[in-house]
Amino acid sequence: MTRHETFARPTIADKDFVLATDLDGTFLGGTEESRRKFYSWIEESRDRVGLIFVTGRDPGHVRDLTRRRGVPRPDYVVGDVGTTIAEVDDEHFLAPIAPLEAEIAAAWNDAGMRVQAALRSVPGLTLQSSGFRFRVSYDMDPDRFDDRAFDIVAELGLDALVSADRYFDVLPKGVSKGPSLLRLLTHLGVDNRKVLVAGDTLNDLSMLTMGLPAVAVGNSEPALISALEGMEHVHRAREEGVGGIAEAILHHKLLQ
Known part of the structure; x- marks a missing residue:
């Protein structure tokens, strides 16, 4: 490689695995030690692992988490319970994707x-x-x-x-976490088979029932667990928060 040549940054569609996760109780859940280890693994695996937050939180809250509270910066955010679809830049600002938000x-x-x-x-x-x-x-x-x-x-x-x-x-009408996440994945050209969807409350139901590999983490709302009855693509984790996500990555064999 000459000094004028650079490597193109891989797109999220090129990565081996994509985690699409709720925040409160899920990606922000688990013990302090388990969060520290899981977040470190995310940062060390950026070339292989894509990260999408699918949350009820607004863009300002997400930016505060990633800039000030040690939470890994996502590649994309489906926020405001599916009503915001945005890309996240290197300065942690969320830029809405206009074609996806117009509808x-x-x-x-x-x-x-x-x-x-x-x-x-x-x-x-x-x-x-x-x-x-x-x-x-x-x-x-x-x-x-x-x-x-x-x-x-x-x-x-x-x-x-x-x-x-x-x-x-x-x-x-018809807008929630699941449909918005699916539209984003389609827009990005991501293979749904390499995506893990993670959540813990009823507002995660629409994304957990899309048929993608999924996990309801160990501390999930009982009403969510009841609604997921009989859905074999959803792993019911024993571990809480990020521990449950790690458990599901192994269960679904999503990474070597």
Whole structure:
């Protein structure tokens, strides 16, 4: 190689394995020692391993995790419960992928104020302060929550999703973690057979049921485990958090 020649950085489609993982309770879960070891393995294996965060968290939170809290920087993020699809640059900034988000924006159709007005009188819902682009999110009190909220959201032509029995998200129709992740993988040309999908709550259900190799980590929400009954492509890990992810990589034989 001459001094003027450089090696092209491998794309995520070229890598041997891609981890598409939820954050809270999954990639951020497990013991401090297991996280330290797993994160070190990710960093040492960047030439072979691709990393996608599939999370309910917003871009600002993801950037804070990777810049300030020692969490490996992902290649891509499916954030805001599937309503953000973005590439992550070397400075940890998230750049939305416009062709993939156009359909999401159209399905949302600036529904934020309509959603807030329609759900204002529903007990047990407290509006979250973050200003999301294509969703409205609430903290939910399960003891006070009124199920008619689901009917209200359906009448608006949107989808409602409850997770961890304490969050209530209103999303564009047909948009959630699973469909958005699948669109990203297709856009990137990634072979789905080398992808491991990891999660722990009901808002991960749509990506765990896509048929890709998957894992529900050891500390998963009981309602998620029940919903996954009979799905042989999903490994039910004994270990929590990243320990469960490592367990599933071996179980599915995804890396030599």
